[in-house]
Amino acid sequence: MGASAVVAASGVTKVYRLDGVEVRALDGVDLVVERGDSLAIMGPSGSGKSTLLGLLGGLDRPTTGSLAFQGRDVATLSDDELAQVRNQVVGFVFQSFQLLPRTPAVGNVGLPLVYRGLGRAERRRLAVQALESVGLGHRLGHRPSQLSGGEQQRVAIARALVTEPAMLLADEPTGNLDSRSGEEVLELLARLHDERGVAVVVVTHDPGVAERFGRVVVVRDGRLAPEEEVARSAATGRYGPLGTLGRSQPQPPAPDGGPGREQAGPQVAAPDEKTRAQREASG
Ligand SMILES: Nc1ncnc2c1ncn2[C@@H]1O[C@H](COP(=O)(O)OP(=O)(O)O)[C@@H](O)[C@H]1O
Ligand SMILES: [Mg+2]
Numbered sequence: 680m681g682a683s684a685v686v687a688a689s690g691v692t693k694v695y696r697l698d699g700v701e702v703r704a705l706d707g708v709d710l711v712v713e714r715g716d717s718l719a720i721m722g723p724s725g726s727g728k729s730t731l732l733g734l735l736g737g738l739d740r741p742t743t744g745s746l747a748f749q750g751r752d753v754a755t756l757s758d759d760e761l762a763q764v765r766n767q768v769v770g771f772v773f774q775s776f777q778l779l780p781r782t783p784a785v786g787n788v789g790l791p792l793v794y795r796g797l798g799r800a801e802r803r804r805l806a807v808q809a810l811e812s813v814g815l816g817h818r819l820g821h822r823p824s825q826l827s828g829g830e831q832q833r834v835a836i837a838r839a840l841v842t843e844p845a846m847l848l849a850d851e852p853t854g855n856l857d858s859r860s861g862e863e864v865l866e867l868l869a870r871l872h873d874e875r876g877v878a879v880v881v882v883t884h885d886p887g888v889a890e891r892f893g894r895v896v897v898v899r900d901g902r903l904a905p906e907e908e909v910a911r912s913a914a915t916g917r918y919g920p921l922g923t924l925g926r927s928q929p930q931p932p933a934p935d936g937g938p939g940r941e942q943a944g945p946q947v948a949a950p951d952e953k954t955r956a957q958r959e960a961s962g
Contacts, residue, residue, distance in 0.1 A: 684749070685768060685846045685878050686735050687711045691744035693730050693901075704730040706901035707744070712846060716878040717893035721886070727901040728882045729850055735880065736848045737765040749845075766794050770839025770877075772849035776831045778823040778838075784810060785819045788838045795842070809837040813867055829860025836867060846878040847871065853888060865891060 693705040704727045712718060712735060722728050733739045734746055737753065740761075746753045748764045756764065778787045789806035797805070810816055813833040823831050832852060839847055849868065853861030865888060872879045881892065889895050897904035 683714065684747070685712045685714055685716070686737075686749075687745075687747045688731075688734060688741070689745045689747075691734060691741040691746060693727075693734065693739070694742045704901055705734070705741070708898075708901070708903055710735070710896065710903065712878050712880055714845060714878060715872070715876045716846075716880070717872055718878075718880045719889035719892035719895045720880065720882045720898060721884060721889050721895060722898035722904075723884070726898045728898050730901075731898060732848050732850050732880070732882050735846075736769045736771050737761055738771070762794075766791060766842060768845050770836075770842065770844040770847045772832070772835050772839050772847065772852050774851040774854040776823070776828075776835045776855070778831060778834060780823050783820045783822055784815060784826070784834045784837075787823070787834055788841050791838060791842050805841055806837070809841040810834070812840065813837045827860065828856050829863055832856060832860070832864050833867060836864070836871075840871065840877075844877065846880065849879070849881045851882055851884075853883070853885070861888075 688708055688710045691705055691708045691710075692703065695702040695704055706727075708727075708731060710731070720728050720731060730739075734741055737748060740746070740753055748768050751764065753761055753764075779790070782790075785803060785806045788809050789802035792802040792805060807816070807819060810819060813836055815830060815833055815837065818826060818830060818834075821830075823834070826834065832855075836847075836849075836852075847868065852868070853864055856864060868879050868881065869891065871877050879892075881888065883889055
């Protein structure tokens with residue numbers, strides 16, 4: 680890790696307190712997202728995936744452990760400074776799109792630029808550019824209700840992109856879409872990763888989605904699954920080489936005590952084995 684990482688989580692826990700009851704949503708997670716990374720986060724419902732993504736996106740702070748954006752520990756940042764880091768480093772895409780309903784596409788996409796103090800004309804120019812880059816140059820004035828689900832998610836991706844973040848975080852971005860629109864959204868994320876070198880991190884419980892990413896980690900009960908299991912999960916040979924988001928060069932299996940999960944690239948072995956991680960994640 681180090682300052683080159685976009686975000687680095689080390690020993691991170693997150694405890695929610697509701698009516699005096701403690702929920703340990705994350706329990707000692709180490710994860711690094713490097714520049715240009717391509718990562719899928721899988722795991723059963725309630726395992727802590729959204730909590731982890733929220734932390735990686737600076738939407739929240741860990742209860743304990745350290746979290747650093749480009750080498751800056753969030754513990755040393757004020758809330759305003761953290762918001763600024765978030766605005767500069769992170770683009771967030773939600774399952775439910777989270778668009779302002781009465782605002783046209785171009786206004787939704789330009790919103791993050793308001794916090795940068797850009798004038799209206801400049802915001803519009805950049806928003807139009809971002810909408811064109813997701814294939815929606817012909818829908819600038821449409822409000823969310825006038826767009827299909829897939830189009831709304833592409834507007835949300837344009838909004839995430841307009842600030843030129845180092846990292847796009849997407850929490851089940853295809854979860855509310857039919858399979859064809861979901862496919863288009865994944866193709867779009869793949870293209871953005873390839874063409875812009877933006878790191879893409881996607882939460883999904885769909886193995887078919889996960890297999891298109893360079894590496895996969897599995898969250899279970901607030902912890903990342905043991906390293907070998909993740910390695911095997913990523914070792915079906917379907918991640919990486921065949922995925923449009925994957926790195927193009929397959930690498931030999933890691934020797935014993937091989938790379939930590941934060942560095943794990945695509946690994947090729949046992950192509951037909953369906954791992955426990957995959958079965959559980961899909962069940
Ligand atoms: N804001 C919150 N307040 C209290 N508990 C929460 C909150 N957010 C999540 N949790 C709990 O934390 C655990 C992990 O939730 P979450 O990260 O949403 O899981 P996932 O995205 O994998 O379904 C769950 O038990 C959930 O009920
Ligand atoms: Mg979730």
